[in-house]
Amino acid sequence: MFQAGPRLPARGPGDIHYNFRVIEARGLSKVFKDRHRGELRAVDGVSFVVSPGEIVALLGPNGAGKTTTMRMLAGLLAPDDGECSLAGRPPERARELLGFLPADSGLYHRLTPREVLRIFGRLSGLAEQELGRRIDYLSERVGMAGFMDTRIAKLSTGMRQRVAVARCLVHDPPILIMDEPTKGLDVESARAVEDFILEMRENGKAILVSTHIMEEAEFLADRVVVITRGRISAEGTIPELKRMTGKEKLREIYLALVGGKR
């Protein structure tokens, strides 16, 4: 089983000197065929990398192609053009290295958090003893101890999101792809998830998160990749994006990057 890499020092947004590409997208494209709308180019030539101990945020409005890009990186969709890799392998052969948190992440409502973690830990090939340790750790760390044996159907949205996050971390993967990890959460729960993601970065994990909230991107990300209508419209740190747009306020920067008007 993959062990988490050595702890890296926390980095500032400007520190982007990486030499190891854990998540890599090269000219990714995806076209969907729709009976009524014809061909829809959801992703068009997207390229970026994410290194260990780095958080990269995919930023863009709804329908920009963030989820499709993440699904290709998770090996759920095959790109029509371009390539992607996780730790140098095709995504479908690197699943044990990946913790994937989809948007609208569903959970098995008839199962308990403990059962869900056990199932996904076993599917990832964890030995029973190690799995037990991971479940205890996550239950404590993510704050699930009080409802580990309650059926998920009875949990609140915040509790469920904690379970979803723990589920994608149960096998301690070095790569995390999280599609809108704070979606639908209140401020307190969202901050708890964000803090946890930052902690994962400090543990050396390569993390790709998607969001359409500029404040979240600023709080979490070392770098931001802005996607608009399937293409990368800008890439850089928040200070770089500020310089690029000549704007100071986050909302103004976002609107300038995604082509919106005030």
Next chain:
Amino acid sequence: MRFRVLLLKEVKEILRDRRAIISTILVPLIAIPLIFFAVSYFTASAVSKIERAPHTVALRPGLPLPGLDSLLSSAGLSPFPSDSPKKAVQYKEADIGIWWEKLDDGTFAITIYHDASDEASGYSLAKATEALDSLRELTLRNNMEALGAPAWVWRPLSVREENVAPPQRMAGYIMGILLGYLLVLLVFTGGMYPAMDLVAGERERHTIEILLSAPVSRRVIVASKITAVALSSLVTGLLNLASYGLCFAFLGTVSPEFASLTSQMPLSLTGFLALVISIVPLALLAASVEVALASYAKSYREAQTYLTPLSLIVIFPAMASMMPGAQLSPLGALVPVYSTAMTIKGALMGTLEAWPFIVSLAANSVYAAVATLLAAKAFGREGILKAD
């Protein structure tokens, strides 16, 4: 290992799904025997009520043939004189009416008025017809004896019916017709709700993505789902079989005739094993088809639309097994559903032959394998990620 983990997960989900529990366990275990008992009870009580009730006959008086009154009375009917038997029946004053008139040739034409929409009238009609047949025979005999004719003149032949089927085969035939049909239907319906839940439900609840991103191949995922659905179908079938066994055992304690019928069932251990073995490929076939169809549905409700016609399609080959004279030929053994229903019937009647059984088993196994491949293909589509 991963297959086992997923199979246990699927089984756990089925066992915690109220809809699946109802269709897989409660329907065969409780509903079917309940329907069986309710129909038997209400039919028996309705027949008994009709038989016990007084049945009246409005009879035109003065028939010069002696004996009709006593024949009607001994058949359980109560005749009373009436000048208008037809009206008596129309106004519900009598269950049936008998009118007679003497024809020019000296014979009597008799008309029985009855109400076909009334069960008591139908019962009385049958009894009165028997009584009038007896009267005709009695009158003929009296006339012939008066003329001095020997019996061979007026009764040249007598007819007797005898059923040559051994009681074992009769018992098997009755059970086989019923069970062969119901068992194959329940094997299909038993897996329907689990298939909808484990495939379309998984899409609807947005859990399909986390499952597909886990380090396990789609083939293993679909195999675990098909196996879980097939297990549900098998459990439904076997519980149905067990509940019938219990029903018959219970009926045997309250009805000596039924006890003698069931005690002579020709179902041997080999026949029982053949019966169970024949259900296995059918359950796999049903599960694969159901999983494949459910893979195209984005929601539970859409899956219901796709799967409901399946239960109607299955009815036709299942019903064909109930046709009089139906026998499992080598060609018929290639027809899915029908061949299994016929195998069950043959096993219960003790007439199952080895070759048609083997052909049927092999054919159904091939169909199940093809359906499994189709299900894997349907599940492997990128469209599986879409949900309502």
